[in-house]
Each structure stands twice: as structure tokens, then as C-alpha cells.
Amino acid sequence: DAEITQSPRHKITETGRQVTLACHQTWNHNNMFWYRQDLGHGLRLIHYSYGVQDTNKGEVSDGYSVSRSNTEDLPLTLESAASSQTSVYFCASSEHPRAEQYFGPGTRLTVT
Amino acid sequence: RKEVEQDPGPFNVPEGATVAFNCTYSNSASQSFFWYRQDCRKEPKLLMSVYSSGNEDGRFTAQLNRASQYISLLIRDSKLSDSATYLCVVNEMDFGNEKLTFGTGTRLTIIP
Numbered sequence: 644d645a646e647i648t649q650s651p652r653h654k655i656t657e658t659g660r661q662v663t664l665a666c667h668q669t670w671n672h673n674n675m676f677w678y679r680q681d682l683g684h685g686l687r688l689i690h691y692s693y694g695v696q697d698t699n700k701g702e703v704s705d706g707y708s709v710s711r712s713n714t715e716d717l718p719l720t721l722e723s724a725a726s727s728q729t730s731v732y733f734c735a736s737s738e739h740p741r742a743e744q745y746f747g748p749g750t751r752l753t754v755t
Numbered sequence: 756r757k758e759v760e761q762d763p764g765p766f767n768v769p770e771g772a773t774v775a776f777n778c779t780y781s782n783s784a785s786q787s788f789f790w791y792r793q794d795c796r797k798e799p800k801l802l803m804s805v806y807s808s809g810n811e812d813g814r815f816t817a818q819l820n821r822a823s824q825y826i827s828l829l830i831r832d833s834k835l836s837d838s839a840t841y842l843c844v845v846n847e848m849d850f851g852n853e854k855l856t857f858g859t860g861t862r863l864t865i866i867p
Contacts, residue, residue: 676854685857685858685859685860686799686857691852691854693852699849699852701849701854733799737855740846740852740853741786741846741853741855742787743789743804744801744855746798746799748797748798749797
């Protein structure tokens with residue numbers, strides 16, 4: 644069965660460190676998305692990609708970057724982790740930008 | 756004004772009752788609408804798409820009102836397992852790119 648996975652599932656890091664969260668999907672979807680979810684804010688879009696070599700900024704992209712070198716993976720990098728980036732991060736993919744998205748299980752990141 | 760607005764609740768409803776949520780959206784050009792369900796500390800999962808003519812899936816009914824720009828979700832004969840947060844999702848344009856915008860969710864608790 645096709646799926647979308649994220650790793651690690653939990654991460655504790657220190658302020659200022661670079662952190663990369665992995666997202667891998669076997670749906671063969673062109674579209675992939677990264678969200679963060681915090682109490683009171685719901686899901687907020689960080690970055691998204693419509694295909695290999697394509698990346699776009701979402702509403703909360705500052706301090707994050709992504710790269711898309713193949714269809715299956717969209718890693719999210721925090722260049723210099725800050726305590727404000729403590730959150731739950733979800734990766735998602737879809738067949739079409741307007742279509743339903745399928746989510747990974749999430750990564751719980753704590754920046755101390 | 757938020758692009759997608761939901762009553763955060765919580766809605767505390769006795770088992771077996773009928774409960775309805777509404778969600779308003781601001782972009783009259785939106786064409787894709789969904790309801791997602793999210794359990795505590797889990798990823799959002801697609802509950803159902805919302806079609807123009809309204810649609811039903813078992814105990815769940817979704818409706819779209821384009822004139823007033825809202826979608827609704829009706830749950831009949833509610834079960835304890837229906838306790839979750841329900842997210843309203845609408846597609847929008849973002850600097851020429853299409854994306855989905857998620858509401859902050861309506862929390863539902865079914866009481867035995």
C-alpha cells in the first residue's frame with residue numbers, strides 16, 4: 644500500500660542547531676507539503692512543492708528551507724533552530740494541488 | 756478576516772444525538788472542499804469531500820452553500836468514536852499557485 648512516512652517521529656534539539664526532518668511518500672504524487680501545527684493556530688503551511696526542482700514558500704517559511712531532488716522526498720531543514728519552532732510538523736502529499744492531501748504521522752520537535 | 760473560519764467548540768454531545776458544524780470561507784472562487792478528522796496527537800485524515808449537490812457517507816452528510824460561502828457537516832446517531840477535531844478545508848490561490856487552507860478545527864466530544 645502507498646504511504647507517507649516521516650522521520651524522526653520525535654526530536655529534541657538545541658537552539659542554533661541545524662535540523663532536517665524527512666518526508667517520504669510512495670504515492671508517486673507530484674505535490675508535497677510541509678505544515679506545522681500549534682495550539683490556537685491550526686495547520687500552517689511552511690513550504691510546498693509541485694514537482695522535482697520546484698519549491699514554494701508558504702505562510703510561515705522564515706527559518707525553514709526545502710529541496711526536491713526526486714518525486715518521493717521533501718526534506719524540511721531548520722537552518723538554525725529557535726524555541727519558536729517547537730511544534731508538531733506534518734508532511735502531506737496530493738495528486739493535484741486542489742485534491743485531497745494525505746498526511747504523514749508527524750514529527751514532534753522540541754527546541755530547548 | 757480568516758480565509759476559513761470554524762467555531763472551535765468544544766461541542767459536547769450525548770451519544771446518539773445529531774450534531775452539525777458549519778465552516779465559512781472567504782474566497783468565492785474556491786472549488787474544492789473537504790472535511791478532515793484529527794484525533795488527539797495524530798495526523799489529519801480525510802473524512803469526506805464536499806460536492807456541490809451535497810453528499811452522504813453513512814452517518815455523515817456534507818453540504819456546500821456557495822451563495823453564502825459555507826460548508827457544513829452533519830453527524831447522525833453520534834458514536835463515542837466520533838470524538839475528534841473536525842477540520843474544514845478549502846482550496847485557494849496563493850500567488851498563482853493553488854493550495855489547500857485548513858480551518859483551525861471544531862472539537863467534538865461524544866458523551867456516554
